[in-house]
Amino acid sequence: METKEFLYQIKPIRSDFLENQLQEEKNALEAHFFYLQNLLQEDKLVLAGPCLDASFGLVILHNVDKEEANSIMLNDPAIIHEIMTGELFPFRISLLKK
Structure with a gap:
């Protein structure tokens, strides 16, 4: 079965990104x-957001194959x-609040 959910992690290229943009x-x-808002409207995005220290962010996608992700x-x-x-x-959403 082909994975239909993926997670991508994004990381700033500079350590002082939060303080010095x-x-x-x-x-x-x-x-x-x-x-990301557009992906939400297309029903491809489940969740997206940064860590509060700006060290990384997460984007969780669903209803996509690996090539599209x-x-x-x-x-x-x-x-x-x-x-x-x-x-x-590749990612699997096992539990999700309704």
Whole structure:
């Protein structure tokens, strides 16, 4: 059975990202947020959010295959604009609050 859920972890490329954002980085983060909102409307996003220390963020996708999940990650504005790196993992949602 092909996995239909994936998680990608994004990490800032700079350790001082939270305290010291350039305007271009702020713009890329805004585009990243709208990109994720669009995925939510397309019923491909389950959850997305950052750790409060900005060390990493998570994006959980469903109703996608590996190729689409990888494409979604690589087209994330945070990755395109090289303010974050991404790593994709097959994932299974076992419990979910209704």
